[in-house]
Amino acid sequence: MNFKRLDIPEVILCQPQVFGDDRGYFSETFKQQALDEFLGYNINFCQDNESKSGSGVLRGLHYQLPPFAQTKLVRVIKGRVLDVAVDIRKGSPTFGKHVAIELSETNKKQLLVPRGFAHGFVVLSEEAIFLYKVDNRYNPEYDRGIAFDDTALGIDWKIDKSHVQLSPKDLKQPLFEQAEVFDFGTDPYK
């Protein structure tokens, strides 16, 4: 597994090694020790999630407030998505900035999205199956969102807005300015 810090350095691109042969391929998709060594400490993932979505489905932007904030390790096993992480850590030098990266069944890239980031993705293929680990359990009372199309965030979702499909919840998410943000401290993974 190779790790690379992105423009917001706490967001980490994880690229697994793939061993192809006549049978197909083998790949380690998660290795606790490798991640711990890269970060210098341990993230305790406690829940695995999977979602399937059709073309144009956009889920996000979502986050949970402390004490239920979540680190997410996300990947795609079918299709391709544009994945976005927005820094909502009050006081952060990159507050309000985002990273966007294509994740697909072909490139096998994974994104480590820290606590204190709002996360979302849009499906660019006919269908996508999205898998992710989280390090804190789901708690709907602490679940929050931000409007994906808030111009203050300036996210290019690489898809015509008329093709975007949202859940009823995501249709009425607040603007970033109105969103509940929090000081997540200096170490977003802890």
Ligand SMILES: Cc1cn([C@H]2C[C@H](O)[C@@H](COP(=O)(O)OP(=O)(O)O[C@H]3O[C@@H](C)C(=O)[C@@H](O)[C@H]3O)O2)c(=O)[nH]c1=O
């Ligand atoms: C996220 C989640 C949802 N649910 C339930 C609640 C609801 O009935 C149903 C669908 O929930 P949602 O509409 O919130 O699902 P979804 O829009 O897929 O929410 C997800 O979006 C992506 C972008 C994320 O980053 C995730 O953390 C999560 O917020 O599943 C759980 O039981 N556990 C969970 O961990």
